[in-house]
Amino acid sequence: xxxxxxxxxxxxxxxxxxxxxxxxxxxxxxxxxxxxxxxxxxxxxxxxxxxxxxxxxxxxxxxxxxxxxxxxxxxxxxxxxxxxxxxxxxxxxxxxxxxxxxxxxxxxxxxxxxxxxxxxxxxxxxxxxxxxxxxxxxxxxxxxxxxxxxxx
Numbered sequence: 001x002x003x004x005x006x007x008x009x010x011x012x013x014x015x016x017x018x019x020x021x022x023x024x025x026x027x028x029x030x031x032x033x034x035x036x037x038x039x040x041x042x043x044x045x046x047x048x049x050x051x052x053x054x055x056x057x058x059x060x061x062x063x064x065x066x067x068x069x070x071x072x073x074x075x076x077x078x079x080x081x082x083x084x085x086x087x088x089x090x091x092x093x094x095x096x097x098x099x100x101x102x103x104x105x106x107x108x109x110x111x112x113x114x115x116x117x118x119x120x121x122x123x124x125x126x127x128x129x130x131x132x133x134x135x136x137x138x139x140x141x142x143x144x145x146x147x148x149x150x151x152x
Contacts, residue, residue, distance in 0.1 A: 031059020031087030062087035
């Protein structure tokens, strides 16, 4: 059983260097807000529960830098983003190594044809409605971890 605890600190992984970890890619349009919060919480919970998964964050049209209000909100919750420098574009080649892609925006049709894509497009803008958006995101996350638990 996966325990859903949101305490402590976790580092964020912009890229996974450990090839034994199963990758989940969270994708939002700018790669600087929704996908970042999702990946940060996913990694925190995956680490806490000893799962062999890591989340990456990507954008379809990446911003030049991270959303400052999102970083501030995560930092206030004890989540550090140490190893993340700037938003990164989603590339088809990298997606091939993922067990799942979670999309907060529309992706190119090739992603839906080739990969397991789950859409979480019901979140309000996280940079302006952080608390509301995070609550919806965490409910999606509970379901995602439940499906991972069934596979393990």
